[in-house]
Amino acid sequence: MGVATLFAVSIIIFSSMELLPGDFGQAILGQAATEDTVAAFRRELGLDQPAIVRYGQWLTAVLQGDLGTSFSGRNASGVDRSREVVDLVAPRLRNTLFLASMAALFAIPLSLVLGISTALYRNSVYDRSISMTTLTAISFPEFFVAYILILFLSSLSSVFPSLANVDADTQFGERVYRVALPALTLTLVIVAHMMRMTRAAIINLLASPYIQMARLSGASPTEVILKHALPNAWAPIATVIAFNLAYLVVGVVVVEVVFVYPGIGQLMVDAVARRDIPVVQGCALIFAMTYILLNLIADIIGIVTNPRLLYPK
Amino acid sequence: MKIKTNIYSALGEVSSVYDRRSIWTRSLISLRKAPYTARFGMVIIFGYMLVAIFAPILAPYGEAQVFPKPYAPWSSDYIFGTDQIGRDIFSRMIYGARNTVGIAVATTILAFLIGGVLGLAAAINRSWLDQVLSRSVDVLMAIPSLIFALVLLSIFGSTVSNLIIIIAVLDSTRVYRLTRAVSLNVVVMDYVEAARLRGEGLGWIMRREILPNIMPPLIAEFGLRFCFVFLTIAALSFLGIGIQPPTADWGSMVRENASLIMFAQYDLKAGLTPLLPAAAIALLTVAINFVVDWFLHKTSGLRDDQ
Numbered sequence: 001m002g003v004a005t006l007f008a009v010s011i012i013i014f015s016s017m018e019l020l021p022g023d024f025g026q027a028i029l030g031q032a033a034t035e036d037t038v039a040a041f042r043r044e045l046g047l048d049q050p051a052i053v054r055y056g057q058w059l060t061a062v063l064q065g066d067l068g069t070s071f072s073g074r075n076a077s078g079v080d081r082s083r084e085v086v087d088l089v090a091p092r093l094r095n096t097l098f099l100a101s102m103a104a105l106f107a108i109p110l111s112l113v114l115g116i117s118t119a120l121y122r123n124s125v126y127d128r129s130i131s132m133t134t135l136t137a138i139s140f141p142e143f144f145v146a147y148i149l150i151l152f153l154s155s156l157s158s159v160f161p162s163l164a165n166v167d168a169d170t171q172f173g174e175r176v177y178r179v180a181l182p183a184l185t186l187t188l189v190i191v192a193h194m195m196r197m198t199r200a201a202i203i204n205l206l207a208s209p210y211i212q213m214a215r216l217s218g219a220s221p222t223e224v225i226l227k228h229a230l231p232n233a234w235a236p237i238a239t240v241i242a243f244n245l246a247y248l249v250v251g252v253v254v255v256e257v258v259f260v261y262p263g264i265g266q267l268m269v270d271a272v273a274r275r276d277i278p279v280v281q282g283c284a285l286i287f288a289m290t291y292i293l294l295n296l297i298a299d300i301i302g303i304v305t306n307p308r309l310l311y312p313k
Numbered sequence: 314m315k316i317k318t319n320i321y322s323a324l325g326e327v328s329s330v331y332d333r334r335s336i337w338t339r340s341l342i343s344l345r346k347a348p349y350t351a352r353f354g355m356v357i358i359f360g361y362m363l364v365a366i367f368a369p370i371l372a373p374y375g376e377a378q379v380f381p382k383p384y385a386p387w388s389s390d391y392i393f394g395t396d397q398i399g400r401d402i403f404s405r406m407i408y409g410a411r412n413t414v415g416i417a418v419a420t421t422i423l424a425f426l427i428g429g430v431l432g433l434a435a436a437i438n439r440s441w442l443d444q445v446l447s448r449s450v451d452v453l454m455a456i457p458s459l460i461f462a463l464v465l466l467s468i469f470g471s472t473v474s475n476l477i478i479i480i481a482v483l484d485s486t487r488v489y490r491l492t493r494a495v496s497l498n499v500v501v502m503d504y505v506e507a508a509r510l511r512g513e514g515l516g517w518i519m520r521r522e523i524l525p526n527i528m529p530p531l532i533a534e535f536g537l538r539f540c541f542v543f544l545t546i547a548a549l550s551f552l553g554i555g556i557q558p559p560t561a562d563w564g565s566m567v568r569e570n571a572s573l574i575m576f577a578q579y580d581l582k583a584g585l586t587p588l589l590p591a592a593a594i595a596l597l598t599v600a601i602n603f604v605v606d607w608f609l610h611k612t613s614g615l616r617d618d619q
Contacts, residue, residue: 008452013464135606139598141544143551143567144591150574151584250457254548258571268460269552272467280467287460295455 009288010062013281014055062285085282089264093286096256096263099179100248103186108241111191115198115237120225122203134192142251146185146258153181182259189251190244197243201236205229235302242298246291343611351607357600365410372404377559387582394586396570405561406590412556413563414597416477417543423481424542425535428488433519435489436496447493450486458483459545463554471554476546484542491534495527529612536605540598547594563590 118127137145205211206229214228253265260266264283271279334342347355364371373392374380380391380399387394392403435443453461458480465479499505505522513522549555550564558565570587 005452005455009455012452012456135602136599139540139602140595141547141551141564141591141598143548144588144595147567147571147574147588147591151588154575246457250459253459253463254551257552268463269554272463272554275467275470277467280464284456284460284464288456291457292455 005292013284014058085278089282092262092264092267096252099182100252102183106187107190111194114195119199119202134196137192142189142254143258145188146255149181149185182255182261185255186251190248194240194244197240198237201233202229205233234305238301239298242294246294249287249290347607350603354600354603361410361597364407365414368407368411372407374401374404376408376561408561409563412560417546420477420481420542421539424484425488428485429492432489432492433496436493436500437518450489453486466554471557476555480542480545495530496523499523499526533605533609536601540601563594566590
């Protein structure tokens with residue numbers, strides 16, 4: 001199923017090249033380009049061949065890790081200073097993964113603790129205030145959270161730097177310090193989602209008869225939640241976590257732009273503004289792959305923790 | 314019309330006819346019972362609507378009127394100062410209510426038209442149509458919508474109509490899923506079967522038999538979808554590929570004035586300027602969420618415990 005989806009997604013992303021209007025060779029190379037250079041450019045892209053053949057070639061190339069060549073850096077005189085998409089993407093992908101995993105490292109334990117504790121003290125003042133806060137936080141655009149954090153932690157009190165510019169030589173400690181604000185923003189955004197969904201999953205379970213039974217047999221509320229409800233809640237919670245990590249993939253785009261962080265999201269936004277299709281395709285493919293993969297992992301965890309799901313009624 | 318409760322007479326009960334409460338009385342009664350959060354939300358939404366409608370009257374200056382004073386501080390002339398090329402920020406915020414919210418509303422309505430009609434059609438005609446539509450929606454939903462929107466915008470270019478169509482199509486997948494799911498329960502009812510035997514067409518069954526019965530979840534979803542669309546458009550404009558200047562829009566205003574935030578330690582007001590449009594976005598989404606929460610609570614036990 002996952003493979004089929006990936007295949008369909010690759011067709012969609014590939015056909016984005018097909019949908020480009022008219023003669024974009026001229027548009028990219030500039031007005032001064034001669035007919036020969038334009039023709040050469042078209043031949044290089046393989047536009048003189050039918051679409052299915054090109055799709056086959058593109059797919060094999062992608063499977064071998066070759067995402068094509070960027071449009072930028074070409075000019076009318078035919079001098080080709082363009083770069084391979086893979087060279088552009090690889091270092092930035094590492095940065096993005098670093099940022100995302102740092103946010104996940106904070107967010108997952110925090111939201112689990114909050115979700116379980118609010119389910120435990122349901123309808124108390126503690127629960128209500130946390131619910132209100134998270135509902136509000138969900139409604140905020142990511143860049144609003146980011147700029148509020150910049151205002152307080154960087155502009156007014158300069159605890160953290162407001163620009164997260166790192167390069168390959170930055171030391172690990174320095175790197176953590178510089179990405180602190182973007183990671184904090186992402187954490188705040190996804191904790192709200194994750195915590196609400198964890199809480200809902202556990203409360204859902206608390207309505208089942210066997211929990212009632214455990215309560216009647218004299219188990220304490222903490223024991224009921226930790227020993228009886230939680231083991232059955234792992235599947236929905238895993239789904240929630242994977243879903244939110246997938247959400248992280250999207251949120252990272254906006255946050256990277258706010259903090260001028262050299263990640264793959266910013267690369268993609270720049271490429272969209274320049275209409276540099278090969279780069280956009282490469283980035284979109286990576287994002288979509290991560291997204292599908294995470295959802296697949298969630299399904300697998302769900303099946304492992306609850307093998308009954310394998311056999312539909 | 315009052316029935317005397319201390320004496321019972323069958324004649325009295327039969328003869329005193331209750332007025333049927335009009336829809337206004339009924340909504341007024343439920344409004345009076347609404348919690349404070351929902352009332353707060355409704356007041357805010359109403360305020361935004363007023364500002365959007367009367368924008369040209371309320372705004373002191375024009376939307377793209379340029380003054381020779383870029384980055385002017387807050388003053389009585391320019392309430393929130395001016396931006397990087399000298400446009401009055403307060404006026405642009407007011408016009409922004411019209412542009413940003415207007416585009417988001419148009420997108421949401423379009424998304425509901427597409428998703429709702431297709432979802433109903435798939436639920437009624439459960440053959441190849443349902444299969445084709447559901448599988449293609451699965452594929453579309455496999456790509457994160459912001460990323461997909463970025464790809465499509467890079468192909469078609471960022472004009473307002475493209476923006477509306479692209480986001481509406483991407484969002485209609487969620488509407489489709491919901492409409493199909495809720496109407497599947499209604500389609501199997503006997504009265505739908507009766508209408509079909511009567512020889513009513515697809516359009517009639519959709520509008521007169523099923524739609525009235527799936528309204529509450531759809532209305533709630535409309536609110537939530539609107540928030541989502543609104544945030545997506547704001548994010549795209551913030552990234553510089555949504556609504557293009559000189560149209561005033563909250564997302565792009567945040568980006569244009571973002572550098573001011575670093576001056577907060579010298580002049581707090583200047584530092585707050587880029588946050589104002591962002592706060593306007595946040596306030597509206599919070600307000601809508603409050604109202605939707607209350608509405609869901611009222612119409613059904615759905616999401617009661619979340």
